[in-house]
Amino acid sequence: MMRSLLASGDGLSAATAYKILTVSDQYHALQALRLTRGKRVVAREEGRIFDRWETKTADGRDRIVYFDITLMFSKIRVGPRQ
Numbered sequence: 244m245m246r247s248l249l250a251s252g253d254g255l256s257a258a259t260a261y262k263i264l265t266v267s268d269q270y271h272a273l274q275a276l277r278l279t280r281g282k283r284v285v286a287r288e289e290g291r292i293f294d295r296w297e298t299k300t301a302d303g304r305d306r307i308v309y310f311d312i313t314l315m316f317s318k319i320r321v322g323p324r325q
Contacts, residue, residue, distance in 0.1 A: 273298060293311055
């Protein structure tokens with residue numbers, strides 16, 4: 244599962260954001276990438292929703308990581324089944 248998530252993009256921009264289905268996917272991906280979480284901001288761009296994380300690499304460098312959370316939000320907005 245993690246391999247598929249990390250293959251869905253490179254997380255360096257909104258255009259190449261990792262595509263996720265759950266919030267925990269983000270935490271697991273950041274852990275797999277060995278990044279320390281910092282501030283998270285929710286952003287919208289071209290009809291999509293993103294989490295933008297400020298992180299630190301193991302050697303202390305700043306790195307921004309984007310997660311496309313559009314699918315996660317679409318699951319939440321779905322109404323009751325008819």
